[in-house]
Amino acid sequence: MTTTTDPRPPRSTRRPHRSPLLGVLALLLAGGAGLAYGLTDGPGPPAGVVVPPGAPTGATGLHPDLERRLAAAREAAAADGVTLTLTSGLRTAAEQQELVDEAVDEYGAPEAYRWVLPPERSAHVQGLAIDVGPTAGAYWLQEHGPDLGLCPTYVNEVWHFELLAEGAAACPEPRADSSWAW
Ligand SMILES: [Zn+2]
Numbered sequence: 001m002t003t004t005t006d007p008r009p010p011r012s013t014r015r016p017h018r019s020p021l022l023g024v025l026a027l028l029l030a031g032g033a034g035l036a037y038g039l040t041d042g043p044g045p046p047a048g049v050v051v052p053p054g055a056p057t058g059a060t061g062l063h064p065d066l067e068r069r070l071a072a073a074r075e076a077a078a079a080d081g082v083t084l085t086l087t088s089g090l091r092t093a094a095e096q097q098e099l100v101d102e103a104v105d106e107y108g109a110p111e112a113y114r115w116v117l118p119p120e121r122s123a124h125v126q127g128l129a130i131d132v133g134p135t136a137g138a139y140w141l142q143e144h145g146p147d148l149g150l151c152p153t154y155v156n157e158v159w160h161f162e163l164l165a166e167g168a169a170a171c172p173e174p175r176a177d178s179s180w181a182w
Helices: 020-030 032-037 064-079 093-107 135-148
Strands: 085-088 129-133 150-152 160-163
Touching: 064 129, 064 135, 064 150, 064 160, 129 135, 135 150
Parallel strands: none
Antiparallel strands: 085 129, 129 160, 150 160
């Protein structure tokens, strides 16, 4: 994967955001084919939630293993001179449903299903998924996450990682997008 280009959509294509969480999704959706490179480090989206390296577990509400691995990844990234922030972690079922409704409203089905899962299927609601930024951080984690127990899950969402399944020796092949799980 290249990290040298960052063809974010022009600001004029971005829509106003109703909430920080929805803003992130809206930005991602607004990017269309180029959104894999857009991520959340441009102007507009919310500031990432920064989990300090070595932060005590329980700070994010994520699964403790995921939280520990994220902290370890942030330390390793920092050692490489790369900033890695958590942009979205644990979500309530209601928050996830809001994302689904918003995505379907704005982009229609089935396109929206490529980017968001219902609460009962979302790893975010189970505390087993993280979205990271900025762009360079996401690409750093694409490269190093599998060695750290953080698996890239969807080819179209370079910012999204899930905890390596317990007992699994290696990350599974990423899916093209989330539509398979609907
Ligand atoms: Zn995600």
